[in-house]
Amino acid sequence: MAEPILGVSGLRKTFGALKVTDGVSLDLRPGEIHALIGPNGAGKSTLIHQICGSLAPDEGRVFFEGRDVTASTPAARARAGLGRTFQVSTVIPEFTALGHAMLAVQARQGTSFRFLRPVAGDRSLREPAMAALARVGLENRAHVPAAVLSHGERRRLEVALVLALGSKALLMDEPMAGMGSEGSRELTALLSELRREAPILMVEHDMDAVFALADRISVLVYGRIVATGTPDEIRRDPVVRQAYLGDEAS
Amino acid sequence: MPERSFVPSRGLVASLAVIALPLALALWASFAGETFYVTLATRIAILGLAATGLNLALGLGGLVSLGHAAFFGIGGYVAGIVASHAMEGTSVLGLPAISEMAYVWLLAAVAAGLFALVMGAISLRTSGVAFIMITLAFAQMIFYLAIAWPGYGGEDGLPITLRNGFFGLRTMRPMPFFLISFGALLFGLALFAVLKASRFGAALQAARQNGVRLASLGVEPFRIRLVAFVLSGMITALAGALYADLNRFVSPSMLSWHMSGELIVLVVLGGVGRLAGPLAGATLYVLLEHVLGGLTERWQFFLGLALLAVVLLGRGGLMSLLAPKGVRHG
Ligand SMILES: Nc1ncnc2c1ncn2[C@@H]1O[C@H](COP(=O)(O)OP(=O)(O)O)[C@@H](O)[C@H]1O
Numbered sequence A: 001m002a003e004p005i006l007g008v009s010g011l012r013k014t015f016g017a018l019k020v021t022d023g024v025s026l027d028l029r030p031g032e033i034h035a036l037i038g039p040n041g042a043g044k045s046t047l048i049h050q051i052c053g054s055l056a057p058d059e060g061r062v063f064f065e066g067r068d069v070t071a072s073t074p075a076a077r078a079r080a081g082l083g084r085t086f087q088v089s090t091v092i093p094e095f096t097a098l099g100h101a102m103l104a105v106q107a108r109q110g111t112s113f114r115f116l117r118p119v120a121g122d123r124s125l126r127e128p129a130m131a132a133l134a135r136v137g138l139e140n141r142a143h144v145p146a147a148v149l150s151h152g153e154r155r156r157l158e159v160a161l162v163l164a165l166g167s168k169a170l171l172m173d174e175p176m177a178g179m180g181s182e183g184s185r186e187l188t189a190l191l192s193e194l195r196r197e198a199p200i201l202m203v204e205h206d207m208d209a210v211f212a213l214a215d216r217i218s219v220l221v222y223g224r225i226v227a228t229g230t231p232d233e234i235r236r237d238p239v240v241r242q243a244y245l246g247d248e249a250s
Numbered sequence B: 001m002p003e004r005s006f007v008p009s010r011g012l013v014a015s016l017a018v019i020a021l022p023l024a025l026a027l028w029a030s031f032a033g034e035t036f037y038v039t040l041a042t043r044i045a046i047l048g049l050a051a052t053g054l055n056l057a058l059g060l061g062g063l064v065s066l067g068h069a070a071f072f073g074i075g076g077y078v079a080g081i082v083a084s085h086a087m088e089g090t091s092v093l094g095l096p097a098i099s100e101m102a103y104v105w106l107l108a109a110v111a112a113g114l115f116a117l118v119m120g121a122i123s124l125r126t127s128g129v130a131f132i133m134i135t136l137a138f139a140q141m142i143f144y145l146a147i148a149w150p151g152y153g154g155e156d157g158l159p160i161t162l163r164n165g166f167f168g169l170r171t172m173r174p175m176p177f178f179l180i181s182f183g184a185l186l187f188g189l190a191l192f193a194v195l196k197a198s199r200f201g202a203a204l205q206a207a208r209q210n211g212v213r214l215a216s217l218g219v220e221p222f223r224i225r226l227v228a229f230v231l232s233g234m235i236t237a238l239a240g241a242l243y244a245d246l247n248r249f250v251s252p253s254m255l256s257w258h259m260s261g262e263l264i265v266l267v268v269l270g271g272v273g274r275l276a277g278p279l280a281g282a283t284l285y286v287l288l289e290h291v292l293g294g295l296t297e298r299w300q301f302f303l304g305l306a307l308l309a310v311v312l313l314g315r316g317g318l319m320s321l322l323a324p325k326g327v328r329h330g
């Protein structure tokens, strides 16, 4: 079995008396989509925040490519190659879709401390940025300010940004949320292809997407992982059926 | 492609008009023999430059600094201290006291840049009210230091007998001094425009609008803001050095929090983040002060009204009335 690119071990986080993350260990292997499912409030987003660094765990470690990144800032993890998309689309309101993608390209190049040359018309930024937008079907919306993009377009912009960044592994918090059925189908196809470039740890509520995409599924309930396995194993798991899947899995 | 067309935008025309105004005023006044108005135009240019410095932090970076008087005053005191040591023929902190503006500006920029580095490194770890208060506290420290230090005039301030020189120009004459100040203003504006359009400028504006998003791309918002804060302080210090030479006097009032507030007012009045906004604000401010200040001591009341009107009606300041803002970034 290939070495995991991302590993989490013994993560704990409490908010007051609430154990949001209660000893979570999991990993992400090259080429796979690992889906994290669980009821609302189970602590999925909180776990993603700890992995990407926007929230510090009380205990436990996060490893990326064999390095302990528990103390690294979100930006440092992103530079190391850990990309993320947000549960609620997080855009820069006055920037166009292209402006976002160009910013991601300059971030990838590490050239944000260049002070003289204008970004407008800079082909070394524009071309890779347009290519990333084209992969998510936003090339015709490149010049639209993010504040004006539709909800579904912002979801796709989130994906375009990690493409432009060239991340080595991706954390995605509910990428399908509010996408509509056609949008979900397109995004499912894109993510399925993407896993070979960058494995994906994905929180998702859309069970059709999860069972269509995931190589492995982990089920989080009250901050604990109650089961991990292939989609078939998870479908059959009696604990999971009782705790979470209910009729949906039948 | 819009960026290939050579039709000047309304914003550019408005900016050029605002920039040309002090020059036109000074030229007219010079020909008409009204030296007072040359000085008025010089004041506009210098305050416009000081506020342009602040605009980099406040307008592009969203950093509401209530401490920029520190940089303005540091620039002023460097000019005053160098000039006074040059008169006596003594050195300053082991450095030669050369009464040349280019040298004074360099020292002012370095001193203010170092102070901004310390101030920013601490204040930029916070945001909102805490950031405002920490920048204020740093400026107040320098303010009280200037008052308490008797060597350079203390509370009474430090007169500058002869303005610092500029490559043999007769800097004591109003018009040459105006042209030097106006040149510095143009330099500051060009720097602002270039930075705003650059990769750094894109990152800085992203840091203002959504720091979390910027960090998710691997760029530390803190570092971007710190560099912007230092550059901002250096530009404002350059203006401070000119201001001291203009008045041939520097006092702790240049360092007071009123001054910091005034700089914010200039930026907000003119248009936050707009190239010519601070200059537009400075122009209105100085003209209001001149016209109304002659009629009533309470002229600041009318300044307050103008500020209210601009903030409530114009939102984007004077510049947004002259030229509404278009879409940016790609
Ligand atoms: N910053 C916070 N402070 C206190 N409680 C929080 C905080 N963030 C999340 N929670 C709580 O932690 C629990 C898990 O939240 P979350 O991770 O968003 O769940 P999920 O993404 O699985 O729906 C919820 O009960 C939520 O109210």
Ligand SMILES: [Mg+2]
Pocket (backbone or CB within 6 Å): A044, A045, A046, A087
């Ligand atoms: Mg969630």
